[in-house]
Amino acid sequence: MSSKTLYQKLVDSHTVVKLDEENVLLFCDLHLMNEYTSPQAFAGLNEKDRGVLIPGQNVSVVSHIIPTHNEAPRRIADPASSLQASNLKKNCVKHNIPLFDTDDALQGIEHVVSPEHGMVRPGMVIICGDSHTTTYGALGALGFGIGTSEVEHVLATQTLVYRLAKNMRIQINGVLPVGTTSKDMILNIISQIGAKGAIGYVVEFCGSALEDLSTEARFTLCNMAVEAGARGALIAPDKTAIDYVLARSPDIVGEIKDRALAHWAGLYSDKDALFEKEYAFDATDMAPFVTWGTSPDQAIAINASIPTKDSIKDPVDRLSLEQALKYTKLADGQALEGTPIEHVFIGSCTNGRIEDLRNVVAVIGNRKVAAGVRAMVVPGSGAVKAQAEREGIADKLIAAGFEWRKPGCSMCLAMNDDVLTSGTRCASTTNRNFEGRQGRGAITHLMSPAMAAAAAVTGKITDVRKLQGTENA
Amino acid sequence: MHKQSTIQGHAAALRIANFDTDQVMPKQFLRGIDKSGLAAGLFYDLRFDENGKPKPDFFLNKPTYTSTDVLIAGPNYGCGSSREHAVWGMQQFGFKAVIASSFAEIFYSNAMGNGLLLIVLSEDQVQSLMKEADDEGAPIPIDIDIENLTVRTQQHEFKFTMSARHHRMFLEGLDVIGLTLKYKSQIDSFAQSHWEKQPWVKDVARKTVDRLTA
Numbered sequence: 246m247s248s249k250t251l252y253q254k255l256v257d258s259h260t261v262v263k264l265d266e267e268n269v270l271l272f273c274d275l276h277l278m279n280e281y282t283s284p285q286a287f288a289g290l291n292e293k294d295r296g297v298l299i300p301g302q303n304v305s306v307v308s309h310i311i312p313t314h315n316e317a318p319r320r321i322a323d324p325a326s327s328l329q330a331s332n333l334k335k336n337c338v339k340h341n342i343p344l345f346d347t348d349d350a351l352q353g354i355e356h357v358v359s360p361e362h363g364m365v366r367p368g369m370v371i372i373c374g375d376s377h378t379t380t381y382g383a384l385g386a387l388g389f390g391i392g393t394s395e396v397e398h399v400l401a402t403q404t405l406v407y408r409l410a411k412n413m414r415i416q417i418n419g420v421l422p423v424g425t426t427s428k429d430m431i432l433n434i435i436s437q438i439g440a441k442g443a444i445g446y447v448v449e450f451c452g453s454a455l456e457d458l459s460t461e462a463r464f465t466l467c468n469m470a471v472e473a474g475a476r477g478a479l480i481a482p483d484k485t486a487i488d489y490v491l492a493r494s495p496d497i498v499g500e501i502k503d504r505a506l507a508h509w510a511g512l513y514s515d516k517d518a519l520f521e522k523e524y525a526f527d528a529t530d531m532a533p534f535v536t537w538g539t540s541p542d543q544a545i546a547i548n549a550s551i552p553t554k555d556s557i558k559d560p561v562d563r564l565s566l567e568q569a570l571k572y573t574k575l576a577d578g579q580a581l582e583g584t585p586i587e588h589v590f591i592g593s594c595t596n597g598r599i600e601d602l603r604n605v606v607a608v609i610g611n612r613k614v615a616a617g618v619r620a621m622v623v624p625g626s627g628a629v630k631a632q633a634e635r636e637g638i639a640d641k642l643i644a645a646g647f648e649w650r651k652p653g654c655s656m657c658l659a660m661n662d663d664v665l666t667s668g669t670r671c672a673s674t675t676n677r678n679f680e681g682r683q684g685r686g687a688i689t690h691l692m693s694p695a696m697a698a699a700a701a702v703t704g705k706i707t708d709v710r711k712l713q714g715t716e717n718a
Numbered sequence: 719m720h721k722q723s724t725i726q727g728h729a730a731a732l733r734i735a736n737f738d739t740d741q742v743m744p745k746q747f748l749r750g751i752d753k754s755g756l757a758a759g760l761f762y763d764l765r766f767d768e769n770g771k772p773k774p775d776f777f778l779n780k781p782t783y784t785s786t787d788v789l790i791a792g793p794n795y796g797c798g799s800s801r802e803h804a805v806w807g808m809q810q811f812g813f814k815a816v817i818a819s820s821f822a823e824i825f826y827s828n829a830m831g832n833g834l835l836l837i838v839l840s841e842d843q844v845q846s847l848m849k850e851a852d853d854e855g856a857p858i859p860i861d862i863d864i865e866n867l868t869v870r871t872q873q874h875e876f877k878f879t880m881s882a883r884h885h886r887m888f889l890e891g892l893d894v895i896g897l898t899l900k901y902k903s904q905i906d907s908f909a910q911s912h913w914e915k916q917p918w919v920k921d922v923a924r925k926t927v928d929r930l931t932a
Binding site for chain 1: 736738750805821832898905912916925929
């Protein structure tokens with residue numbers, strides 16, 4: 246038998262029919278839905294009088310449009326958004342699909358909610374009408390985003406017409422230095438391979454640097470692979486991943502557990518498997534990374550300078566730099582460190598988990614949010630929120646002057662009322678620094694939760710390493 | 719999807735790389751439960767100022783450019799969010815095709831599935847079309863022969879490729895879900911054997927939510 250990559254093993258084990266040389270009919274184990282990319286899919290089913298083939302493999306979460314104010318019960322004031330939520334409920338009830346509704350204690354961001362309760366298991370194929378579905382690669386599951394037409398296709402058939410991707414391997418050896426996280430790692434990688442560097446590929450991350458990363462840190466890494474254009478991201482499941490899953494899956498016990506462990510033990514790329522493209526990085530050299538532009542690949546180490554126009558030979562890239570700097574109101578060649586910020590946002594499917602919040606309080610210590618800065622923390626889910634409150638994290642954040650809010654996607658894409666005004670500069674733990682993403686004219690600097698915490702307490706973009714060990718300064 | 723074998727249109731250039739779907743269709747236009755009304759949101763921040771007034775300098779707002787229905791765009795067009803609203807909005811605005819050296823993959827699937835033709839050319843070829851369009855100062859007539867996979871302007875003629883499946887979808891107009899449902903017995907038997915091998919994935923969503931609410 247020929248050698249296979251992990252990706253090929255996952256595709257093969259989910260292929261119902263090979264349609265042609267490029268496409269297979271791919272069986273999907275878990276389909277996640279939200280309120281804004283699913284309504285037209287349900288409407289399409291209704292128009293053709295089609296049903297949902299296997300409802301128990303589908304789940305919905307109200308995530309994108311929900312306000313994060315501290316009120317109970319939660320209320321969606323915007324009538325159109327409220328209709329999206331009630332419409333989702335109507336569709337889920339009609340088709341017998343489980344739902345985390347607006348006021349459910351466990352509601353949150355779909356990519357935080359589903360793995361934390363054990364719905365994501367190694368070897369699964371998971372799709373969602375949301376690009377950050379690549380997150381699940383952290384557990385050895387093939388996840389990827391789809392459009393609404395494909396949401397309809399999955400609902401009706403529990404399969405997708407799937408175009409096969411090529412294989413890329415990104416090896417990261419060494420150990421991340423103090424003050425850096427997997428967010429810095431992925432921003433660094435994207436800055437080097439580019440926002441289109443992984444188009445056409447599913448990326449497998451490997452190397453000794455991953456061994457030390459927690460599952461949550463790996464979620465961050467795989468989550469942002471899509472910002473390099475990747476069609477999916479994978480990490481072969483190891484003890485860390487399997488322990489995470491078993492701790493959340495009380496149904497996997499006894500004989501089932503033995504069979505699951507045996508199955509998962511086969512989820513790796515064979516030694517001679519062919520990767521069409523390979524990259525290698527050394528984590529030892531990595532510094533905290535921050536974006537300066539309007540694409541996630543426009544990022545530099547905190548102690549570096551924005552590239553100069555003259556250093557960029559490619560005319561398309563040079564124009565991009567000029568357009569980006571005009572928007573972010575920065576100059577080529579300048580340093581980012583010391584740039585004043587007015588807003589801090591901590592949350593999202595990239596960095597809205599409990600470890601991210603622990604990292605934030607570890608940095609702030611006894612410090613307070615700087616004068617003139619508004620700092621928001623939006624936990625990724627109700628479960629994350631409750632845990633942070635139990636651990637005393639919420640109290641520390643509130644005492645330091647952060648807003649402690651209810652869970653949702655919030656200011657990552659600003660579809661609810663958490664929107665920045667034009668010209669506001671934001672230190673953000675999210676995944677996209679696109680023009681207008683957090684509000685028209687607002688300027689987003691992507692960074693790790695620790696770096697966002699440092700920005701919150703200093704009022705400017707700050708190298709978190711300079712704060713560490715000087716807690717009471 | 720309706721059949722298409724040729725597109726006779728007018729092309730103009732949008733010289734922005736990594737033009738993401740947030741810019742194609744901003745968040746405030748994603749609050750519907752149907753597909754309607756999206757033309758108003760297309761390229762909103764480029765077309766309108768903060769008071770909602772058209773920006774006179776943006777090419778699509780100039781009277782000479784109202785016939786534009788083919789976009790010549792920068793690399794990695796359609797990156798970012800999976801929102802299919804970006805495709806529906808482009809079509810409702812009147813766009814029939816986009817030409818670029820690369821497209822983000824979710825956008826590519828969304829567009830081709832809806833019959834918005836995406837043509838991948840080399841960056842040099844894209845640049846030469848952009849130059850031709852910019853020199854003209856107006857949208858340039860463009861003929862796209864989908865059957866023979868050629869794109870022709872006054873100055874240039876280029877071949878392009880697409881997957882055999884997408885080619886057939888354009889030429890024959892297919893109901894993809896209807897076609898897949900013909901495999902329903904294979905899907906059913908696949909699911910049974912899949913769950914025999916991996917019983918821990920069967921009804922994983924339903925079982926998890928039932929456990930959490932028990």
